[in-house]
Amino acid sequence: MVVTGESIAFFVLSMMAIGGGMMMISATKVVHMVLSLAFSLLSIAGIYVLLHAEFLAVVQVLIYTGAISILMLFGIMLTKHHVTEEDDQSPRRWHPFLSFLGVGALFAIIMGVIYQTPFANNEEVTQSYSLEALGKAVFKQYVIPFELTSILLLVALVGAVILAKKEADS
Amino acid sequence: MHAMTFIGPVILLGVVLGFVTMAILFERKVIGWMQGRHGPNRVGPWGVLQSVADVLKLLLKEDIIPHQADRPLFKWAPIIAFVPAFAVLAVIPYTPTVYFADIGVGLLYYIAISSITTIGVLAGGWASNNKYALLGAMRSAAQMISYEIPLVMAVIGVIMSVGSLNLMTIVEAQKNLWFILPQFIGFAVFFVASLAELNRTPFDLPEAESELVAGYHVEYTGFRFAFFMLAEYVYVFAMAGLTTVLYLGGWNPLFGMTFIPPIIWFVFKFSLIVFSLFWIRATLPRIRIDQLMQLGWKVLLPLALANIFLSAILKEIPWIGQFY
Numbered sequence: 001m002v003v004t005g006e007s008i009a010f011f012v013l014s015m016m017a018i019g020g021g022m023m024m025i026s027a028t029k030v031v032h033m034v035l036s037l038a039f040s041l042l043s044i045a046g047i048y049v050l051l052h053a054e055f056l057a058v059v060q061v062l063i064y065t066g067a068i069s070i071l072m073l074f075g076i077m078l079t080k081h082h083v084t085e086e087d088d089q090s091p092r093r094w095h096p097f098l099s100f101l102g103v104g105a106l107f108a109i110i111m112g113v114i115y116q117t118p119f120a121n122n123e124e125v126t127q128s129y130s131l132e133a134l135g136k137a138v139f140k141q142y143v144i145p146f147e148l149t150s151i152l153l154l155v156a157l158v159g160a161v162i163l164a165k166k167e168a169d170s
Numbered sequence: 171m172h173a174m175t176f177i178g179p180v181i182l183l184g185v186v187l188g189f190v191t192m193a194i195l196f197e198r199k200v201i202g203w204m205q206g207r208h209g210p211n212r213v214g215p216w217g218v219l220q221s222v223a224d225v226l227k228l229l230l231k232e233d234i235i236p237h238q239a240d241r242p243l244f245k246w247a248p249i250i251a252f253v254p255a256f257a258v259l260a261v262i263p264y265t266p267t268v269y270f271a272d273i274g275v276g277l278l279y280y281i282a283i284s285s286i287t288t289i290g291v292l293a294g295g296w297a298s299n300n301k302y303a304l305l306g307a308m309r310s311a312a313q314m315i316s317y318e319i320p321l322v323m324a325v326i327g328v329i330m331s332v333g334s335l336n337l338m339t340i341v342e343a344q345k346n347l348w349f350i351l352p353q354f355i356g357f358a359v360f361f362v363a364s365l366a367e368l369n370r371t372p373f374d375l376p377e378a379e380s381e382l383v384a385g386y387h388v389e390y391t392g393f394r395f396a397f398f399m400l401a402e403y404v405y406v407f408a409m410a411g412l413t414t415v416l417y418l419g420g421w422n423p424l425f426g427m428t429f430i431p432p433i434i435w436f437v438f439k440f441s442l443i444v445f446s447l448f449w450i451r452a453t454l455p456r457i458r459i460d461q462l463m464q465l466g467w468k469v470l471l472p473l474a475l476a477n478i479f480l481s482a483i484l485k486e487i488p489w490i491g492q493f494y
Contacts, residue, residue, distance in 0.1 A: 031243065031296050038289060054275045062282035066318070069288050069311045076296060076304070131274050131335060 010050055016043035030075035038068040055131050178270060182259060190403040191221040197448045204452040231392040236299060239389065243297035248390070248397035251290030254283045255404040262411040263338050265421045265432040276337040277329065280412060281322055284367070287401060288314040291376065291386050294398070298389035306385025309459065310369065310376035316466035317366035317373075323474035324360040327353045327481040328416055337412075341420030348419035352484075352493045355477040357417045359470050364409050366466070369402065371451040375459055410443040418443075 020040025027033045041064040048057035138146050195210065195217065202209025210217035235244055261276040263269035273279060288311055295307020329335060331352070332343040350357050366373040377385030387398045414420060418439040421432030457465065484490050 029240070031240075031293065035243070035289070035293060042286075054273060055278070058275050058278045058282045062278065062285065065282070065285045065289060066315055069292055069314065072289070072292050072296070073308060073311055076308075 006050060010047065013043050013046040013050065016040075017047070030079050031072060034068055034072045034075055037071075038064065041068070052129060055134060179260075182270070183256065186256070186259065186404055186407055189407050190400060191225065193403055193406060193444060194221045194224070196444075197451070200445065200448045201452040204449070225396065228396040229393050233392045233394070234389075236389050238299045240297040240299065243293050244389075245394070247290050247294030247297055248394045248401075249290070250293060251287045252397050252401040252404070254286040254290075255401040255408065258283050258408045259404070259411070261337055262408065262415060263341060263420065264411075264436050266338075268433065269338065272336065272338055275335045277325060277335045277340070277416075280408070281318070284405070284408070285314060285318060287405070290401075291398075294390070295386035298386075300389050302382045302384075303386050303388045306376045306378075306382045306388070309382075310386060313366055313369070313373065313375065313462065313466075316463060317363045317470070320359050320466060320470035320474045321363035321367060323471065323478065324356045324363060325416060326474075327356040327477050330478070330481050331485065337415050341415055341422065344419040344422055347493055348417065348422070350417040353417065353477070353481070355473055355480070359474045359477065360417070361413065363466075363470060364413065365447070365450065366462075368405050368409055368447070370406075370447060372454040372457045373462065374456060375462060378456060380456075406444065406447060410440050410447070413443050414439045 017040050020036045020038075020043060023036035024033050024040065027036055042061060045057040045060040045064075048054075048060060198220070199209040199217070210220035213219040213223045235241060258280045260271045261273060261279050263272070291310045292307045295303040295305075295310070298304075328340060328349050331349070332340050334340065334343075369376050375385075376382075377387065379385075382388070387395055390398060414436060420439075421436045423430060423432075423435050484493075
């Protein structure tokens with residue numbers, strides 16, 4: 001394997017994404033968890049840039065930073081702030097071992113599937129995928145699924161408003 | 171790789187820092203002038219060195235971290251807030267030759283990256299472990315979410331008539347007519363929403379000093395505080411640049427006066443926007459929090475949507491269509 005700038009960037013970004021995920025699991029405070037999640041998601045945006053999917057990367061940042069701030073607000077508002085996290089020395093000692101076993105099995109299965117799946121050997125040329133081509137695909141070729149999705153989202157939005165309104169009235 | 175790839179950003183940082191020191195002085199002078207005062211006039215001739223002295227003072231101050239604060243996050247928050255402020259400058263084209271990154275989704279990049287700063291503000295407000303700081307941070311997040319939507323909707327009119335998100339192409343498209351004329355509603359919405367994104371008066375609720383002491387940075391001192399302030403003024407630089415590029419034709423000259431070099435035209439329009447920001451600060455009182463949400467959702471958003479419809483319809487009308 002040839003070590004290029006791209007592969008170094010990929011390794012750094014993927015380590016950052018995985019590291020963010022691990023910090024998210026091991027952190028004890030809600031805000032720390034949310035911030036590590038943000039770190040992980042932003043690193044994934046970096047991987048999109050490497051794949052020449054600039055639009056996707058930018059949208060990832062745009063959507064997830066908003067989502068992360070909202071999540072952080074709810075994390076702050078809905079959890080107790082001053083209570084120090086008690087060390088839960090759980091009596092269930094076998095849990096770490098069992099979960100390690102489960103995770104290891106899952107990892108083995110996923111890696112097995114990945115290695116058995118035949119990949120088409122030709123490399124896709126991603127440089128030529130422009131924003132214009134994406135727009136044409138979404139608004140010409142796939143316009144009906146796109147519009148249906150937007151209606152679905154609208155219905156969900158209206159439903160959420162109605163649910164919130166009911167609670168406010170009672 | 172070019173040598174300029176490495177030197178260019180350093181020069182830009184120098185220019186931005188110079189702009190920030192001068193902008194703070196200029197702001198105080200302009201506000202002083204509008205209020206019938208002199209403004210700073212003690213340090214150096216005409217008070218020129220006032221900001222330099224202020225920055226020096228901030229850097230020499232004791233660095234205090236509150237005992238109850240979340241130490242790592244308290245230290246990280248100013249960095250999270252500042253880095254995006256400088257990163258967005260990469261996509262702004264200053265002249266046909268002076269630009270840093272000519273990427274296809276430049277406009278969206280700016281909007282996306284600039285929203286990361288809110289996470290820094292929120293983290294700083296929470297990590298301070300102070301109720302005023304937390305309230306300021308909460309307000310900042312609410313304001314960012316509410317005003318980002320009209321901001322994005324307002325520029326859709328421009329994007330529709332150019333057919334590109336690339337800022338260079340957007341400037342090229344304004345050779346004959348700047349977008350401030352055909353897209354005037356869009357410009358008005360964009361300008362108001364950008365004031366809110368910049369957290370400047372009349373939208374400075376996240377740091378409203380009369381009600382929240384200083385909002386999200388109440389516990390910050392010394393150079394960490396300086397970083398929050400720096401981020402704010404770098405955003406002034408970036409947002410004035412973006413407004414110039416989107417609506418005032420970037421480096422394009424007025425009335426074909428091409429003997430003035432493009433960079434001078436850019437700086438001139440840019441300074442006009444910066445001056446209006448200071449002008450608004452000197453003349454308008456702070457908006458109330460309930461009015462803030464109403465203005466965002468009930469006035470700016472419908473106006474921005476109406477602008478999109480109007481642009482789409484006018485684009486199809488025979489003679490008028492050439493302007494859209």
